[in-house]
Each structure stands twice: as C-alpha cells, then as structure tokens.
Amino acid sequence: MVQTVVDNRILGYTKNMHAGAENLDNGNTMARVRVDDTFLSAELEIEVKIPDLKIVSIQGRIIRSFAEECRNNAEILKRAVGMRVGSGITRLVKETIGGSNGCNVFADMILEGCNAVIMGFTVDELDTQLAAETDEAFGQVLKDMLENNPRVGSCIAFVEGNELRRRLGV
Amino acid sequence: MFEFTRSKSIGVEKREDGIFLIHGFLDDNVYTIELDLGVKTPEFTIVSAKGNMKRYTTPECPKAPSILDDAIGLQIGGADFETKVKKLVGRGGCRHLADLFIECCNAVFPAVIQTQWKIARSNGMSKDDFIKGLVNKEPKIRDRCMTYSRESELVRRLGVSW
Numbered sequence: 001m002v003q004t005v006v007d008n009r010i011l012g013y014t015k016n017m018h019a020g021a022e023n024l025d026n027g028n029t030m031a032r033v034r035v036d037d038t039f040l041s042a043e044l045e046i047e048v049k050i051p052d053l054k055i056v057s058i059q060g061r062i063i064r065s066f067a068e069e070c071r072n073n074a075e076i077l078k079r080a081v082g083m084r085v086g087s088g089i090t091r092l093v094k095e096t097i098g099g100s101n102g103c104n105v106f107a108d109m110i111l112e113g114c115n116a117v118i119m120g121f122t123v124d125e126l127d128t129q130l131a132a133e134t135d136e137a138f139g140q141v142l143k144d145m146l147e148n149n150p151r152v153g154s155c156i157a158f159v160e161g162n163e164l165r166r167r168l169g170v
Numbered sequence: 171m172f173e174f175t176r177s178k179s180i181g182v183e184k185r186e187d188g189i190f191l192i193h194g195f196l197d198d199n200v201y202t203i204e205l206d207l208g209v210k211t212p213e214f215t216i217v218s219a220k221g222n223m224k225r226y227t228t229p230e231c232p233k234a235p236s237i238l239d240d241a242i243g244l245q246i247g248g249a250d251f252e253t254k255v256k257k258l259v260g261r262g263g264c265r266h267l268a269d270l271f272i273e274c275c276n277a278v279f280p281a282v283i284q285t286q287w288k289i290a291r292s293n294g295m296s297k298d299d300f301i302k303g304l305v306n307k308e309p310k311i312r313d314r315c316m317t318y319s320r321e322s323e324l325v326r327r328l329g330v331s332w
Contacts, residue, residue, distance in 0.1 A: 021173050100319045155263065
C-alpha cells in the first residue's frame with residue numbers, strides 16, 4: 001500500500017520484547033527477558049541449572065502497567081522454581097504462572113526465556129553446520145541434519161518427501 | 171556474553187475501515203523474519219497475511235510464508251487458536267514464523283483497547299472508570315489474570331461483579 005500525505009498511520013500500539021541467554025561462571029545459564037509495550041514494561045531473570053535444565057532462581061518486576069495492581073504480581077514467580085525447561089513446560093507455565101490466579105505477562109516472559117536457553121544450545125551447533133564452504137559440503141550438512149534429526153514433520157524443512165529431501169536423497 | 175538473543179518488535183495501526191494492520195519483526199542469532207497481518211474487527215478475523223524469511227537455515231525455509239494463505243479466515247481468540255496456528259503455520263511452515271504470528275495476533279486486542287482508551291481519555295474519563303467499563307463489557311477480560319479476577323483488589327475497589 002502506498003502511503004499518501006493525508007494518511008494518519010501513527011502506530012496505536014507497539015510492543016518490543018528482548019530475550020537473551022548467557023552462560024554463567026558457575027556452569028548455569030541465565031536468561032534475561034525484557035518487555036516494553038504501550039501499556040506495560042517488565043523485566044525478568046531466570047537461572048537454569050545445567051545439565052538438569054531446572055529453574056533454580058527467578059526474579060522479575062513489572063515496572064510500568066496500566067492497572068497499578070499489576071505491579072504486585074512478582075510474588076507468583078516463585079512457583080516456577082524447580083520447573084524443568086523441556087517437554088510440557090508451555091502448558092505447565094501457562095497453568096501455574098498464567099491464568100486467573102496468575103500473570104500472563106510473566107508466563108509469556110518465562111517461556112521466552114526458556115526458548116532463549118534452548119536456542120542457545122542450538123546456535124553453536126548451527127554455526128558449525130552452516131560454516132560449510134562448498135555446495136557439496138553444505139549439501140552434506142543438510143543431509144546429516146535431516147537424517148539425524150528426530151524432528152520429522154516439525155516444520156517445512158523436515159516434511160517427508162519435500163524437494164530438499166528428494167534432492168539430497170534422504 | 172550472550173549465547174543467544176532474540177528481539178521481537180510489533181506495531182499496530184488502525185485503519186478507518188475497522189481493519190488493524192500489524193507489522194511484526196523477529197531477529198535473532200539464527201533467523202530474521204518479517205510478517206504483515208490484517209485483522210478485521212470486531213470479528214477479529216485474519217483477512218491478510220504476508221511473511222518473509224530473510225535469514226534462515228535451510229533452502230526450504232523461505233517457502234514457509236506461503237502457508238500463511240491458509241491462515242486467512244482464522245479467528246483470533248477462537249477455541250484452540252494457538253494450537254491451530256502452531257500446527258498450521260508452525261508444523262506446516264516454520265515454528266519461529268508461528269511464534270511471530272501469535273505475537274502479532276496477541277497485539278490486536280490491546281491495540282483495540284488503546285484506541286478506546288485514547289478516545290475515553292480525550293473525553294475526560296478517568297482510568298478507573300475506563301477499566302470498570304472494560305470489565306463490564308468485555309467478558310474476555312474477566313478472570314483473565316489475577317489483576318482482573320473477581321477476587322482481586324482492583325475489581326473489588328471498582329465495585330464490579332460477575
């Protein structure tokens with residue numbers, strides 16, 4: 001759509017979210033999450049024990065909110081201590097931290113932090129895999145990825161019988 | 171040093187015809203994804219969806235946004251909406267695109283509230299009166315979280331019941 005000078009296209013609502021994961025000297029991983037939107041600003045820190053992937057500490061605060069009462073919600077974060085970052089955590093966090101007796105903002109932030117922790121493990125592996133310098137080597141990397149990865153059907157790249165699989169003979 | 175970082179940025183504009191345009195952008199160590207959605211209110215129906223994978227891991231990834239055509243007609247907030255999106259856009263396309271898609275969809279309701287609050291405030295309405303009106307007329311706000319639960323300090327203070 002071409003914008004004309006008479007259009008008022010000021011954004012009414014904006015949201016920015018940042019999640020990061022870093023390795024700590026004690027061997028654990030720390031995820032930090034920050035959310036800023038039109039109505040609310042919040043921050044969160046989650047320490048995850050490695051290799052158990054259990055949440056060992058969590059703290060956060062709601063800095064700005066539309067309803068003042070939201071700022072008193074940080075107490076519920078204690079419920080997340082002991083949770084394991086793995087299968088079933090989405091439902092567990094939504095039911096334990098979110099919902100009518102919780103805070104959906106913190107629930108979403110915890111899940112973003114957990115995702116950052118998991119993706120942190122993936123980045124190094126991908127970095128090595130995607131560093132192939134020739135088409136043949138890259139093809140082999142993709143072939144290995146498709147053959148050795150249990151995520152068949154998890155996305156378009158892993159769909160059985162897709163063009164990539166056919167081309168690589170997987 | 172960060173091992174992984176992800177930023178998501180969402181912006182929503184309201185058009186005169188009751189359609190909200192949502193622009194989403196996801197950038198992390200592995201992916202850069204853009205998404206543009208159109209959502210018709212008050213039905214909260216997706217009327218347009220276009221995406222672009224700018225940075226990805228396999229030659230199949232750029233094809234993922236083609237699946238977005240199938241998302242047109244979905245109603246945000248409908249039964250199992252997130253599950254449907256994860257299956258349709260995530261498994262059928264890309265789970266990171268689905269993540270951004272859900273984030274964009276979740277932005278529509280607050281954008282509607284922002285529009286209403288802007289008008290109310292310009293008419294001199296207090297925040298408490300606005301929230302009271304919102305809880306009275308929007309069932310999906312009620313018991314959505316502890317702040318808006320029937321037992322909450324806010325709801326009791328405003329004298330709302332359901």
